[in-house]
Amino acid sequence: MRRAVVACLTAVAVATLGLAAAPAGAAPDPGVLHVAPDGKGSACGAHDPCALATARDRARALVPDATGDVVVELSGGTYRLTSPFRLGVEDSGRPGHPVVYRAVAGQTPVLDGATRVTGFSQVDAAQHIYRAKVPQGTASRELFVNGVRAVRAQSAKNPSGFSVTATGFTTSDPSYASWTDPAQVEVVQNNAWKQMRCPLASITRSASGGSDLTVDPGCWNNNHSSVPNPSFPFNGAGLPSLNGISWLENAYQLLGTPGQFYLDSAAGYLYYVPRAGENLATADVELPIAPELLDVAGTPGHLAPLNDSDWRAVYTGSWAYSSGRHLGDLGDDVHYTSTDGDAVSYTFSGTGIQMLSETSSDEGSADVYVDGTKVSTVSGNGPERLAQQAMVSVTGLAKGTHTLRVVKTGGSYLLVDGFTVIPDVVAPVHDVTFSGLTFTHTTWNAPTAEGYVDNQAGVIWDPTTRAPAHIPAAVQVHRGARITFSGDTVQQTGTSGIALADQTQDSTVSGATVTDTSGTGVSVGEVDDYYQTDPALMTSGNTVSGSVVRFPGQEYQDAVGIWVGHARGTLLSHNDVGYTPYSGISLGWGWGWASSCSLQAKQGLPDPCLHGTTYGGGNRIIGNHVHSVMGVLFDGGPIYTLGGQSAPSEFAGNVLSECIDGCNMIYHDEGSSNWNTHDNVVRFSNGSLWLNLWTPSIHDDTIHDNYSDTASFNNNGTDIDLQQATVVTDGNWPAAARAIIAAAGPGTPTGPVADDDDLRVAYTGSWSSSGSRGDGDLDDGVHYAQQDGASATFTFSGTGVGFLTETNSDEGDIGITLDGVDKGTVSANTAQRQARQSLYSVSGLAPGTHTLTVTKRGGSYLLVDGFTLT
Structure with a gap:
């Protein structure tokens, strides 16, 4: 599981969007709707502001006839949310004239997903524990006191005396068996690049007089007994598994350390141990309850392939089924036929469908019918075997029920590997801007019941379907286009910060501050759309620039500062990313999936190989300052790339500093290809390699004109054009390196x-x-x-x-x-x-x-x- 410079866009974005406040005494702008936390009515005027949802609905009506931007202006104050503020396709602006949600000049509107807790009284003087009443059933994994994150009650790190059993852990210490509400307790392990969490099912007295900790069986299976390992392109190795305890979390009996809390949801009590100087009679105690704050969603939402064995697929003729092929097929199986005239039909509700197959020299042609009408002839014939290829892609149908029928007409074989249904019109929500807004306080309660089944870098496995998933974000864009975040703040979340998800395109996060998130700071793209050939269904053209992303992964410590999955034309420019428990920036997915079978063989991977394609490429990581990384986990680095780039990509002008532990400073991990890596400064590597290309599936990269305070590197890649870095001692950086340092970051x-x-x-x-x-x-x-x-x-x-x-x-x-x-x-x-x-x-x-x-x-x-x- 080993793994030049552009200007800050903030000033340009502000000028382009016309965000300057109107001069004093100017006539009211009829295109500006005014909002306040206590707004009411429908006038949305400067002196009689309305609620945020009312202004959204008014903006819909203004857009068609507007001659410029439609502006919703939020006055300062706290907008308490229990569910997200939602925008759909109907809330879009027009190209060049977005709908703008902006702060009143000089004011700070805060969209807040917490409830304020008051009425604390001391209930345990010896342990200094205080308690306040909250509504029964209140669920949250986070608490913030005077703007500082509290910690769920937890044990000391790496408690001794535990050993693994068939159902969890056992210890000779009998005290655990007296804990109340053991089903709320979580066992947590940090292991290599992963963090794994599971709730307990019970704690009982062992036969030897100690304590048996039985882990929830489903979570134990996912994290220990049968760790999801679909391999390329979803996963590199599957392991490590949950086989030890880094700490125990969320038991009342663990309280006693200042700054820790325990929420008894069933009884409706919040317990907290105040830090020095905190007066709970006057403190601002915020308990996040909202799962999300902003949801900007086009259609059709997330697309993911279904296996060839899906019940809606009907095979007629002499089809056969093959599993365990180890050729990279979805689910490691296919249906296939060698008889012309054999057909597969798939009835679905939606506007389009894609069929995955293989290409190879023994594949042939097929006719494609939709609702009985032939629409195309396709071929799977190709010079090399490639798995999970979108052989059939039909889009733009009227929304409704349709039947796809694919009939073999030539060649030795027709293979069916899967289907992706497009359930709705491909219609992004578009041309919306958010400027100067603050989003704070969310919680994500799914791990409380299901655990946290980690893959890598904040990408997890759904506990039920075992399909790839993400930590949800406080601010989510699903299938957006030209969505802009300018000068916004996302902070103190129990989720990730900002997600540009579900093949969002041409969207921007600029001049933002994203800090103190339980998950990833900013994420772009997906991990399960690698096979796409339709540009409308690709993540492309997105930018994260001039932003400060710090202290991600405060709960889920595998999370990173900025994460990008499969994407084209992404620009990560002049950001400050720091204080991360794992990597700073991570771009790419798929491991060696896009590397040839010969390179996989050199790596020692099995033959036949798992080999396919990805659309990702043309990405740029430019001028970032990434520092103080790898504070908890191992095998990452300040900037980490993974998987193949289908088009040349650039990694330049970055300053990579202060590795804490387990680093590779420039880390082109498995399958990384087509990178032009140059003019970077590596410093305070603390014994790490300045460059690690550890395996032959890393290929066709050009690495030159870099500067480093260490000469150590590793190159086991293939067709690598490598120039040793200019090695600098005692901080005597040459002028060119000093210029890179001066230009890095957001200013x-x-x-x-x-x-x-x-x-x-x-x-x-x-x-x-x-x-x-x-x-x-x-x-x-x-x-x-x-x-x-x-x-x-x-x-x-x-x-x-x-x-x-x-x-x-x-x-x-x-x-x-x-x-x-x-x-x-x-x-x-x-x-x-x-x-x-x-x-x-x-x-x-x-x-x-x-x-x-x-x-x-x-x-x-x-x-x-x-x-x-x-």
């Missing part, structure tokens, strides 16, 4: 604090980075030096600055220089470790650009934790 950050991995910090001398420390550092990481004379220079614009570090007995003197002037030394030496200590600060500087340099003068370590700005 100069704003805000009162800069972390130690901020691109404005230049490290000179021998430095390393450390993350996931658990010592209270800013964003849980630091840079550190052990060599006297090593320095860090922070270049900033402002009138004041402060330096943050840790103090400890192994810290020493630090030299301070401001704008080239020596400001003396400060000491970081203290008897005990203290995090986020401000040892130097200055204010009253002349407005403009300044530099602060800190230099190690003594002690064992100098730690840089960050800088404060005025």
Whole structure:
């Protein structure tokens, strides 16, 4: 399971969309509908605003006759939602004139899926546990207190004494058997690149006097006994499986640690242990209950193939059935015939259908009939065997009941591998813009009952169908076109952040902030549409640019910052992606599916091979800053690619920094092909390879003109044009590398604090980075030096600055220089470790650009934790 530069689009998007507020005193714009959290009526005027749903319905009526954009303007405040705000095809704008949902200038409208909880009282003084009443049946896996994520009550990490049984786990400790409501308890394991979760069925006293933890049988089967492993193109290896415990979660008896909570849904009580300084009489305690906040959906929604054995397929003639072929067929089986005149019929309700087959030299021709009328002749004859090919594609039928009939007319064989029904008109919701809105607080409760059956990178298996699925998102676009998110914020979710799903096209996430999500930050595309040949049914032309995506995977730790599946013409440009438990950016799927059988054989994969095609290609990953990654899991990296690219793709101008553990800095994993990888800067790799091409199915990549602080790489690929990176020591980056660093990311950050991995910090001398420390550092990481004379220079614009570090007995003197002037030394030496200590600060500087340099003068370590700005 191994796995140049464009400008930020935000300013252009804002200007194009006409988002400037009307000048004071201007006449009301009849094309602007006004909304407020307490809006009512239908006027939707500036002085009598309406509700959001009312404005949506009014906008529908305005679009046909509008001469420009139709604008729905949201005033600041909290819009409480228990279900998503929905837009359909009927809510579309027009090309060049979208329907715009935007914030009133200077105000912050918040679409919030939580209910506020009050009325806490202490119920256990010894454990400092407080309780509040909530409606019985309230379900949620998340809680936020004063804007900080709380943690479901959980055990210490890696509890000892457990062993695997046929039904779960056993331990000699009898205390678990006394836990109340064991069916609400989850067992969690982080293993390699996967996180697996299962609810328990029971906890009982074992025959030996300990405790037997019986895992829910269905989840135990999916995560342990029979892990889904359909192999290419859905999965690489299936394993690892759930075979240990990283922690136990969600039992009342686990409460006691500040910041943890337990929700007793049946009894209607929320329990919480406050952190230091939290007063529950005044705290803002938010319990997410909405599964989603925004749903923008065209038709027909998600398309997925059904197997050739589907009950609606009727085979007439001398057909045979073959399974266990290991040729990459859907479900590893086909129906086939060698007799001309044999036919397969499939009756369906919808507007179109596709039939999957194989191509090969022994395949022949067939006539295609719809409702008794011949519409085409197709052929499966080809020079090599390719599985899951869309041999028949019929679209544009009137919505209703139809019958497809395919009749063999020539060649040795006709194979049927599956059918994809298109149940509705292919009609994207289109030309809608969201600007300046904040989306916060969602929950996803399915894992509570079914567990979390992981594949990789936030792609999971449906527990019932065992088909590929995704963590749902707070903001979802299904089959959209020209949908724009500009300057929006998605934060504090129990789901993923933004999903451009179901073959969305030409849509943009620009200047967004997506942070503190349980799942993936931003996702684009699908994993089960690789076979598509119809451009209207492909994910294409989407952009994620100028955005900040941080702290994804806060619950489901296999999730990544930005994920792209099968897609054409995707641009990931100048984003800041960081603080991830697994990879930062992941693009592609299918493993070695698109690699030839000869390359698969070189890899040692079985013969015959699982080989097909994918439409993905022409993608660009340009100018991103990806940092502080792999904080929990293994076998990923800052930017990770997977599977074949059918057209040349580009990976350039990125700064890849601060691997925490288990990294490959530039990771072209299995099947990655046709990448032009150049002009990237790799730094603070912490012992990782700057490049890993681990197997022969990685092929036809060109890698050149990169810069790295390590010379180590691995190249077992095929037909790789590889140039060793320019290796740089002690932070002495050449001018070209410095230019890449300066241009990466969404531009100069704003805000009162800069972390130690901020691109404005230049490290000179021998430095390393450390993350996931658990010592209270800013964003849980630091840079550190052990060599006297090593320095860090922070270049900033402002009138004041402060330096943050840790103090400890192994810290020493630090030299301070401001704008080239020596400001003396400060000491970081203290008897005990203290995090986020401000040892130097200055204010009253002349407005403009300044530099602060800190230099190690003594002690064992100098730690840089960050800088404060005025």
